[in-house]
Amino acid sequence: MSKIFVQIHPNDNIIAALIDLPKGTVIAHNGADIVLVENIKQKHKFTTTDLAVGDLIYMYGVLIGKATQPIAKGAAIKTENAKHASADFNVSQEKFSWKAPDISKFEGRTFNGYHREDGSVGTGNYWLVIPLTFCENRNIDVLEGALADKLGYQTKKDFAVDTDALIQQYKQGASTEEILNTPIIATKEEIAKNRLFPNVDGIKFLKHDGGCGGTREDSQVLCNLLAGYIVHSNVAGATIFSLGCQNAQIEMLQEAIKKLDPNFSKPVHFLEQQKSASERQLIEEAVKHTFLGLIEANKIERKPAPISKIILGLECGGSDGFSGISANPALGYTSDLLVALGGTPVLSEFPELNGVEQDLINRCETTEDATKFSSLMRAYSASAIAVGSGFENNPSPGNIKDGLITDAMKSAGAAKKGGTSPVVEVLDYAERITKPGLNLLCTPGNDVECSTGLAGSGCNLIVFTTGLGTPTGNPIAPVIKMSSNTTLYQKMKDIIDIDAGTVITGEDTIESMGEKLLEYIIKAASGEIITKAELKGQNDFIPWKRGVSL
Template sequence: MSKNYVQIDPKDNVIVAITPLEKGTITSVSGKNITLKENIKQKHKFTLNHFNVGDKIYMYGVLIGKATQTIQEGCAITIENVKHASAEFKDSKEPFTWSAPDISNFKTRTFKGYHRKDGKVGTANYWLVIPLTFCENRNLDVLEGALSEKLGYETKKDFAVNTDALIHKYKSGATTDEIFNTPIITTKEELSKNRVFPNVDGIKFLKHDGGCGGTRQDSQVLCKLLAGYITNPNVAGATVFSLGCQNAQINMLQKAIEAIDPNCKKPIHFLEQQRSESERKLIEEAVKHTFIGLTKANKIERKPAPLSKLVLGLECGGSDGFSGISANPALGYASDLLVALGGSPVLSEFPELNGVEQGLINRCVTDQDSKKFYNLMRAYSAAAVAVGSGFENNPSPGNIKDGLITDAMKSAGAAKKGGTSPIVQVLDYTEQVTKPGLNLLCTPGNDVESTTALVGSGCNIIVFTTGLGTPTGNPVAPVLKMSSNTQLYKRMNDIIDINAGTVISGEDSIESMGEKILDHIIKVASNEVASKAVLHGNNDFIPWKRGVSL
């Protein structure tokens, strides 16, 4: 893709500028010469034809907008001259076939993971501390202060301050100079070397603002999400705080866990503050239960596992005009590879599937799932309209600035993350991945709400594509960030793991980049390489309350 402009699909009547193009530049597309009538920004699109008001605009081979003004051939499309439009879809399928990619480079590969009694395999080994209501968030803070640094786990900074050393010096009668010259900074790397439980990757504290107030459904859904986290293969066990009077009751969470795993063997300790003698006693019990739980979790060691045990979350955020032609299709090829190997990729963000619904419906293996996807999309769209919004309002200012001017354009590029394989299951929010193959999961487009949901439905690793950059991570599953362009990778290398900008420069094909992505996934899943989000302690967790969130 080393040219300075590209037509993505033969049906497209707008062309992507790979580099900034000056007015007067002569381009040649499908045998037609076009002289640009204005400057075209990098990542933006110019017209292949003359458009009258109402004319349809196609990109990625699908309808992405309609002209609101007359647009001359060789001019830029913008939010001023184009409005969102998307293709209609029905709940019945059209014929679909799939050719699996060559997996010879991965047939014998494994990853080193934590094998659970339910047959799942984790890419990490965490202990969770969870509040059933926001009233208990302070107790999580107390527990974190009592345990994390003392046990050698990460702080919220790149280092820890050992004030105890200064206190010891002072009490032993040290001089001012001796106190001043005492080393007190400990890096994360040094902390990790001194972990009390080397086989436990950390203690994660899932603070949230739910569990009481709102609707009863909000609390029920929250308990299902938390149950998904507790039963996630990356989790060894949990300590659960309850106030006692909130909507999200302990028995509600227990039923949600049982629905996912009727024979759950993980240690889970429930503590109810209104039944405790005092807050001090509550914290004492929590610390002791958690410590004992960690001793058990530490007995589990990494062992080889087939790649079929990978449940890969597919996410994008801070997208740009290159996301749909480099990072997303490359991740889609990695997704197809994983499907062919028996694994389970999961495509989410339903507002960002607007305009490509029919293609996804055609790929559903069963009529039941095609109808379920149809109904979920219709209901989501109607809910957005009911509050005065709509999918067309999904693109952010950053998306628009970098060339994604309609939701259908953004969606057509975002859907490329899901590759081309059949869809084996359509899941509503908090429903669990149970089938190998590509799954669809209903989530918002909001980055953290979506990544939170992916892990709650069973993903043990996530790849997150971005064109603008984001530090997003997750408390339980490693999140790998992949840039759509090399400039971003160089500028934000501290938070980006993989560079797909080599597809734009022509150094990589979609296929070769897809293989590099899967190779990196295997290394992170085996803890041979740490994701940048894990290194920086990005533990973003936002439950969706099922209101309208685009």
């Protein structure tokens, strides 16, 4: 890769600057010179030819915009002179062929995971505490206070404060010096060593604002999502709180679980407050049954499993102008490696596939899935337009500031996470992943709503690429954060796990970075690496209500 600029596709008429390029810089390109007519900021794009009003703009080999003003050769693409444009699509599929990457470095490799009765393998072993309605959120808080810290599952931060040690010192008449010298801070790693249940990675408390009010359809989708969490390979069992009168009834959740897994056998304890003698009795019963569930969950130990058991969620957020050049293509290569090894990458965020629909349609193995993807994309677009918005309004101020001028430009780069392999299945929100190979899952672009959906459909790991830094995670699926640029990695090492900025500097290729990422994934899947999101207690959980969320 050039050290100062890159043209992604031979048909592109814009080029990305890899460093700040001052006005007057001469760019040698395709046997001719381009003289920059203005300063071009790092991550931003400039033209390779003069563009008139209405001329089409291409990047990644696809239509990403249209000129709204005359743009001189060597000038920057900006919101002031360009607007979003994307190609239409149809389900008449072209013949598609795929050449799998070399997997010799990974053949026969395993990770240590938790084997479940349904044949799935978890990368973690969690117990869930779930309210069926927001009315029960306070009881969830009470249970968390009773169990989490006492059992060694500090949930809010990457360290814990042992105030009890100071209390004991005071009661024993300790001096000021003795109190000041008493260690009271412990990291999560240190806390984990003293857990009562060492084979249980955590108790996760999934508070939300749904289950009642809203529409009945919202409650049904919520139950489908929660069922996905309960049957998830990373989950050992669950404690469920119900008020009793809400839309999301216990029976609705039970039916959703049965639909996902007819032979479901994990321990799940249901509590209905309106049938309980008192809140005190409700909490007492919840604590005891959860404790007994943890005893059973602790009997499960990690054992070797093939890499094919990894279901990898592909997500990006806080994207910048390098995301589609370094981190996303590297993740895409990892996706291709995983497919070749029999695993399952899952590409989500449908608002960020605008403009690349035809490529994904052509990659669908069946016309049925091609039609389903087309229908989901058109319905999503129509719902955004119906409220006076549209996919063109997707890029955030941060995206635009860092070089992502149109939604199609952002989408073309975001889609790189999915690699180049065939699409084996298209899934709507909360549908369960069942087929090995690249899956498409309809979720919003919203970071937490997306990761919530990926885990709910069965992803046992998520890789989250970012160019600006996004401090989010998921309660049950470890989230690996990968930066698109080294500056971000150096600045936010506390939330970023791995740096793909080395692709920009030339230290890595897309392929070598993809292989490094897969090595990291294997270690995270085995519990050998605790992701930064886990250390920070980023247990973000926001169910999508199927409204317009870009």
